[in-house]
Amino acid sequence: MAHVSVNNARKDYGAFKAIKGVSVDIGDGEFVVLVGPSGCGKSTLLRMIAGLEGITSGKIQIGKHIVNELAPKDRDIAMVFQNYALYPHMTVAKNMGFSLRLKRMPRTEIDQRVGNAAKILGLETLLERYPKQLSGGQRQRVAMGRAIVRDPAVFLFDEPLSNLDAKLRVQMRSEIKELHQRLQTTTIYVTHDQIEAMTMADKIVVMKDGLIEQSGSPLELYDRPNNLFVAGFIGSPAMNFIHGSMGEDGFKTADGLLLPSERRPRDAVTYGIRPEHIRLDPGGIEVKTVVVEPTGSETLVIVRLGTQTLTCVFRERIRAAPGDVLKIAPIHDAVHLFAADEQRITSGEAPLE
Known part of the structure; x- marks a missing residue:
């Protein structure tokens, strides 16, 4: 050796x-x-x-x-x-x-x-x-x-x-x-x-x-x-990226949608969330289902948020069809934020459940 x-x-x-x-x-x-x-x-x-x-x-x-x-x-x-x-x-x-x-x-x-x-x-x-x-x-x-x-x-x-x-x-x-x-x-x-x-x-x-x-x-x-x-290359399915800007009340997407975030205000940033760190939440954000891919142990769902497409991985089995409305929310501690120069501002450390 x-x-x-x-x-x-x-x-x-x-x-x-x-x-x-x-x-x-x-x-x-x-x-x-x-x-x-x-x-x-x-x-x-x-x-x-x-x-x-x-x-x-x-x-x-x-x-x-x-x-x-x-x-x-x-x-x-x-x-x-x-x-x-x-x-x-x-x-x-x-x-x-x-x-x-x-x-x-x-x-x-x-x-x-x-x-x-x-x-x-x-x-x-x-x-x-x-x-x-x-x-x-x-x-x-x-x-x-x-x-x-x-x-x-x-x-x-x-x-x-x-x-x-x-x-x-x-x-x-x-x-x-x-x-x-x-x-x-x-x-x-x-x-x-x-x-x-x-x-x-x-x-x-x-x-x-x-x-x-x-x-x-x-x-x-x-x-x-x-x-x-690195965030986009490591992980499968890949991390979701949403472009927008930070404000006092959270992250605002390019479509004007507000996503919850506990981070400090910052100009143009990219919001990153891994598919498995998105959960179903009755009080969450409304999205429209595009594709549902059940694999047995988990369900991969592609949804539309405004003009952007997100990939979600749910461990529970869900009944959804293209066009259905779901309510989702990110795990706050798992949110990643990247500055305009593509460097990480901060990174989530959600527990692996």
């Missing part, structure tokens, strides 16, 4: 600046997820740590060593790619042990390491199969096994679940998290899926346009986002 430190790292492709001075510390044994929209620089940063991309300026340190000039094979890392990158003419066992054979390890040690990794990943009965005989999830396990046998200081995952179907993604998510809990190896994981980030990470690093917008624990980012981008 090893800590990883990235200090003011930059990556330029000619005039295009892909990474614009990123600094992040990843503790020994920590599971850190780099998350953000396509093109934000998260995969480029991961490839810089791996040594697959050069660094324009700054410093990358793994353990006690600055690795800026080291080849990937000398960085004591193992990477799991999105497309598995398995050799089709090799069996599962040979794929998993290939890097060890390149190092000219004894056959007995290779077999032992491959056997141990296969046991961890449930691949014992598949060792003599070829990649074309495996499912997507099994291929991903083989790719993970190939990384495990190297016993690296750092695991790097580059969107490893994006080629899997939804059900298998959920299963593999749990398996990767359980694997980390068992091995306690420092792990850096890239994804564009914030649900993966929330469920797997010890720490999330949210990136946008080559910069870090915010980093912290999943619930810290969820409960106290620094700005509108």
Whole structure:
């Protein structure tokens, strides 16, 4: 295991600046997820740590060593790619042990390491199969096994679940998290899926346009986002945003509707409330139902407030149809307010019920 430190790292492709001075510390044994929209620089940063991309300026340190000039094979890392990158003419066992054979390890040690990794990943009965005989999830396990046998200081995952179907993604998510809990190896994981980030990470690093917008624990980012981008990116369904201004009597929307708020007066602001922090209230604000999506455990309802659309998540089952009028109210302590520059003014901290 090893800590990883990235200090003011930059990556330029000619005039295009892909990474614009990123600094992040990843503790020994920590599971850190780099998350953000396509093109934000998260995969480029991961490839810089791996040594697959050069660094324009700054410093990358793994353990006690600055690795800026080291080849990937000398960085004591193992990477799991999105497309598995398995050799089709090799069996599962040979794929998993290939890097060890390149190092000219004894056959007995290779077999032992491959056997141990296969046991961890449930691949014992598949060792003599070829990649074309495996499912997507099994291929991903083989790719993970190939990384495990190297016993690296750092695991790097580059969107490893994006080629899997939804059900298998959920299963593999749990398996990767359980694997980390068992091995306690420092792990850096890239994804564009914030649900993966929330469920797997010890720490999330949210990136946008080559910069870090915010980093912290999943619930810290969820409960106290620094700005509108993080608030809208973290959480599913996404946070509702209503534009307007604060007055002495509360928040007034662009349509002139008054929403309750206990915050101090402020000029133009954005009012944010997560869907699960809106409740049904006989004395609340009237809204018109647009769409009702029952999921069994909860009901997702899209409503119209003036000219704006809001998403609500109710844990109780409700009988509503498009066009019906509902009365709703936000949980006051869960309201988030953002200034005109999109930075948070204050943030709610409603209890998770």
